[in-house]
Amino acid sequence: MDTDDLITRLAAANLPPVRPARAPARAIGWWLLASLPALAAMVWLMGPRPDLGPCLADPAFCASEALAAVTALLAAYAALCAGRPDEPGWKLALPFAALALWLAVLGRQCFILSISTHGGALVVRPDMMCLPAIALTGLVPAVALLLLLRRAGRFRRYAVWFNAALAAAAAAEAALRLFHPEGTMMTMLVWQMGSVALLSALGAAAGRLLRPRR
């Protein structure tokens, strides 16, 4: 088709008006508004872990919780930016930086604990509750983000889906550690972080499956 004809067709007299989509920074506010009460309710329903007080006094625990929250926030922001053509690509890399830092801090803690406990921290115990608990805890943040992404453009779909899944999983992981004692450090790394990685990968795979066909 000739480009002039295309323009004539696109700019037909019955051009429907459209409501501008929310800016990512504003959408994040709505996401927090929906997700934080749901995560708090989940911690309350499951009951805070018995050693929560000492944990909150431990700077290492607080650092990893803060990094989980930052990863969730940045991943949600990246998901909301990825579908917008005028948002630069570097914003999509932000959650990777936070995720790398989070993993590095957890790895360092694991290393230090493994020395102080003579390898005790490296023992991995089966923790079958992690995956379903993270998936369930992350349900409301995931649904809230999907609702906010309904009007996202069909651009960079992998990044949209991966980051949305990472945001929900990281938020769930931050909440999970408040009600679920992880046993050893390595158990936490393998089962909890493994669940976050698995759910994020499933999100990316969903983006591929739901990609519009041409």
Next chain:
Amino acid sequence: MADEDPRWRDWLAAAQAGDATAYATLLRAVLPWLRGRARSRWPGAGAADIEDIVQETLLALHQNRHLYDPSRPAAPFLYGILKLRGAEVRRRRQRHAGREAELDDAALAVSTPATQEHATGARQLGEALAALPARDREILELVKMQDLPLAEASARSGLSVPVLKTATFRAIARLRKLMGADHGY
């Protein structure tokens, strides 16, 4: 972007409100700019490819008018669409070229045989096409001769895209077999 006309953002904001005249003015105003940008981003692309990229950009702009924030400049928004859609068009072209290489070998272009050898090849092809089941002929006509996008060919043939891809592959295999060129499959 320095080369943005300040009126673009007004026209784009008006287009969001449903002003068709402002929208047409905007599309015609940005057309040469988009072509220039596409040529500088993909210097190796042919004129037809550039026009395809520009048309895809206009279509994507139409579908995503709601994503424009009127408080921001319009050029980065338009260029963002051009970059992302253009990259998709280029990837699609490369995949398509790979798929078509074998068909080119089978000399599907029956229009202008210049030599005796070509004439024989074209006749063979015509006979082979005639010997194909009607459904295979219809699929090859839509996907390879008319070169329709898979989605459109799927809508016209009534087959889903994955089924259409498989059916195309099988139709080509049968055609090659009929032409005595089934090695390599």
